[in-house]
Amino acid sequence: MSKVALITGGAGIASGIGLATGQSLASKGWKIVIVDINPAGEKAAQDLGGVFHKTNVGDYDDLAQTFAKVWKEFGRLDFVFANAGIVEKAEFYKRYDSALPAPLDMTILDINLKSVIATSYLALHFFRKNKISGGSLIITSSCGGVYPIGYLPMYASAKHGCVGLTRSLAQTAYQAGIRVNCICPGSVSTGLLKQEEWEDFGKAEFTPIGKVVEAVEAFLEDETLYGMTAELIQDRRYFRPPPEHWDPVMKRVIERTQALSKI
Numbered sequence: 001m002s003k004v005a006l007i008t009g010g011a012g013i014a015s016g017i018g019l020a021t022g023q024s025l026a027s028k029g030w031k032i033v034i035v036d037i038n039p040a041g042e043k044a045a046q047d048l049g050g051v052f053h054k055t056n057v058g059d060y061d062d063l064a065q066t067f068a069k070v071w072k073e074f075g076r077l078d079f080v081f082a083n084a085g086i087v088e089k090a091e092f093y094k095r096y097d098s099a100l101p102a103p104l105d106m107t108i109l110d111i112n113l114k115s116v117i118a119t120s121y122l123a124l125h126f127f128r129k130n131k132i133s134g135g136s137l138i139i140t141s142s143c144g145g146v147y148p149i150g151y152l153p154m155y156a157s158a159k160h161g162c163v164g165l166t167r168s169l170a171q172t173a174y175q176a177g178i179r180v181n182c183i184c185p186g187s188v189s190t191g192l193l194k195q196e197e198w199e200d201f202g203k204a205e206f207t208p209i210g211k212v213v214e215a216v217e218a219f220l221e222d223e224t225l226y227g228m229t230a231e232l233i234q235d236r237r238y239f240r241p242p243p244e245h246w247d248p249v250m251k252r253v254i255e256r257t258q259a260l261s262k263i
C-alpha cells in the first residue's frame, strides 16, 4: 500500500510549498492528503489522486477530526508536514496618541505556532499507532525562525517557536521511531504574499520552490536525520543541528532533563 502524507497548508494557489511537495511525492507513488482552510485544496488533491479535508488548523477539534478521518480511511500515516501558515499583518510599531495602544492582533501565533504544536501532537499520536511505530514529522519554520526579523516580529517569534519545538521533540520522538525535522527557507515566491508585495524582498535572492521540496524529501529519505533545521537559501542547503553548549554545567542540566523525557 502507498505511503500516506498529510500536508497542512497544501492547497497553494498556483504554487505553494505544501502543494509542490504533494505534487512531487504523488509522482513517486505517495497518497497525499491535503489539509487546508482554502477550498482550492479540493481541486489540488484531485489532480494528485489524493484526498482533501477542508480544515482550520487553528481549531483543535477540527484538526483532530481530520486526523481521525485520515486514520480511518488509510490505517497508516507515514509523513505529516506541519506547513500551514499566514503572514503577519498587525502593525506592531504603530504609534498611538491615546493612553493605550489598540489591542494587538496575535492570530499569527494561533496559526503559525499553536496549530503547529497541535499538528505535531496529533502526528505523534497517530505515528505510534502505525503497525510499526514511526513516521516523519517535518515542520515549516523559516529563516525568521533562526534570525531576527524586525519587520515581522510576531512571525519570527512563531517561527523561532517552530525551531524550538523541532529540537525539543526530536530526541524523545526518536525513541518511538519518529523523526522530527524542520525547514527554514529564505523567501520563496508563493501565494503567501501578493506578487507585488514580493517585489520588496529582492527576487534575485529567492529560494526556488524545487529546492525546498528537495530538502523535505532529503529529510524523508535520510533516516539518520532528526532534530535538524534545513536552512535554505537560493540553491544552497545547510542542515544544522541544535546549538552547541557554551557551558559544561548547562550541558549536564539539559542532558538530565532530556533523560526525564519518555514517549
Ligand SMILES: NC(=O)c1ccc[n+]([C@@H]2O[C@H](COP(=O)([O-])OP(=O)(O)OC[C@H]3O[C@@H](n4cnc5c(N)ncnc54)[C@H](O)[C@@H]3O)[C@@H](O)[C@H]2O)c1
Pocket: 008, 009, 010, 011, 012, 013, 015, 016, 017, 018, 035, 036, 037, 038, 055, 056, 057, 058, 083, 084, 085, 086, 111, 140, 141, 142, 143, 184, 185, 186, 187, 188, 189, 190, 191, 192, 193
Ligand atoms: N513563501 C516564503 O517565502 C516562505 C518562507 C519561509 C517559510 N514559509 C512558510 O511556508 C509555509 C507555507 O507557505 P507558502 O509560502 O507555501 O504559502 P501558501 O500561501 O501557498 O501556503 C500556506 C497555506 O496555508 C493555508 N492556511 C492558512 N491558514 C490556515 C488555516 N487556519 N487552516 C488551514 N490552512 C491554512 C493557506 O490556505 C495556504 O494554502 C508557511 O508556514 C510559511 O510561513 C514561507
